[in-house]
Amino acid sequence: MKPTLPVGIYGITAEKFSCGRDNREVARAMLAGGIRIIQYREKRPDKTFAAMLDECLAIRALTREAGALFIVNDYPDLAMLVDADGVHVGQDDFPPDKVRKLIGPDKIIGLSTHGPEQELAARKSGADYIGVGPIFATRTKSDVCAPVGFAYLDYVVKNSPLPFVAIGGIKENNIGQVLAHGAKTVCLVTEIVGAKDIAETALRLRRMTDVF
Amino acid sequence: MKPTLPVGIYGITAEKFSCGRDNREVARAMLAGGIRIIQYREKRPDKTFAAMLDECLAIRALTREAGALFIVNDYPDLAMLVDADGVHVGQDDFPPDKVRKLIGPDKIIGLSTHGPEQELAARKSGADYIGVGPIFATRTKSDVCAPVGFAYLDYVVKNSPLPFVAIGGIKENNIGQVLAHGAKTVCLVTEIVGAKDIAETALRLRRMTDVF
Secondary structure, three states: OOOOOOOEEEEEOOHHHOOOOOHHHHHHHHHHOOOOEEEEOOOOOOOOHHHHHHHHHHHHHHHHHHOOEEEEEOOHHHHHHOOOOEEEEOOOOOOHHHHHHHHOOOOEEEEEEOOHHHHHHHHHHOOOEEEEOOOOOOOOOOOOOOOOHHHHHHHHHHHOOOOEEEOOOOOOOOHHHHHHOOOOEEEOOHHHHOOOOHHHHHHHHHHHHHHO | OOOOOOOEEEEEOOHHHOOOOOHHHHHHHHHHOOOOEEEEOOOOOOOOHHHHHHHHHHHHHHHHHHOOEEEEEOOHHHHHHOOOOEEEEOOOOOOHHHHHHHHOOOOEEEEEEOOHHHHHHHHHHOOOEEEEOOOOOOOOOOOOOOOOHHHHHHHHHHHOOOOEEEOOOOOOOOHHHHHHOOOOEEEOOHHHHOOOOHHHHHHHHHHHHHHO
8 A cells, every 4th residue: 555655754865964874874863763754865976876776775674674664766766676665756857657657556756846836747747745845945955946935835735735745954943934834744854864863853853843 | 579689889879979969869870870779878967867768768769660679778767668678787786687677587688797707797697798898998988997908808709608799999990809809799889979970880880890
């Protein structure tokens, strides 16, 4: 059966910002901190496909043990090889209807969106959830568009039937605003993978999402 | 039924070296020049997956019409989405036995190899053909190893049961040596995609392979 997007904190790997810790270690700490969904997001040439496969196999085992979802960014083949729960794609990647043909009906597909037109297209293309952002400016991704601010988030909260994750430049000091605007699932990348104590930080952030 | 590696010239796309011509146009000219196998080799971030998908759909149609094989480099998912005839991978990519799980028994898998140990591993992993090279120094690929010269080519000709394509720095002025050493399928990238008249150049090179 197709899983649904968990509420709470959405974790994403980012080795570059993980202060020397490898993605397995980061994933383990995220899970210890109560995170219920982890997306693996690494790209060539930073990492080879062979290395990504090894890491994803390890993180798949960890997430399965913890009962958490595991999503692979951009690469449906990698997701299939490790039996991930889904694939996340951007606007310039394979479109959701094509990804669906590869991964089948029981996996979830997330699509990054940056405005109302893309939200509508996401519904039509069979995406199971959408990314909404970047809410704030971010330097974690190099190929990112300008912040959409709260205007698009408010639009989605009001108009979209799709589950969504708010993403982009969200930190401990501004997550309250994002939650106040109606986000139930929130992604913080650098704030978590770069934290001194990842598990403790994830737990603290999770408690903030519980308040709303 | 699984196709076999054609003898003659093995064409590879390389938009960067195609003098402003797009990959569809280059593929069409290659086919007009008698090339029976074309590999699509583009990478992010030079090109998005959405753009690669469009190009591969077009080249799949062209190769099918011409009765030529179409191979996708590195990305099994892309190969599956366009029903390519196979996938080519390098030593740092998804290993052939994993690719096989994705694309099934009727598609062919090529593996780049650079020495006898890798040739042996290729057999064990279920590769259908191997790349042998780089024969000469090349600047077409940035992540390429040192030339293996004729020593490894001679080894493969003498010892390997696998069909192979000789590759790396091969030009019109040195292809004769490669053929004299026993190669039946030869890949030239820049020499073809960068040629003023691609079809005419491919035909002329093809005739050289027929002599041996």
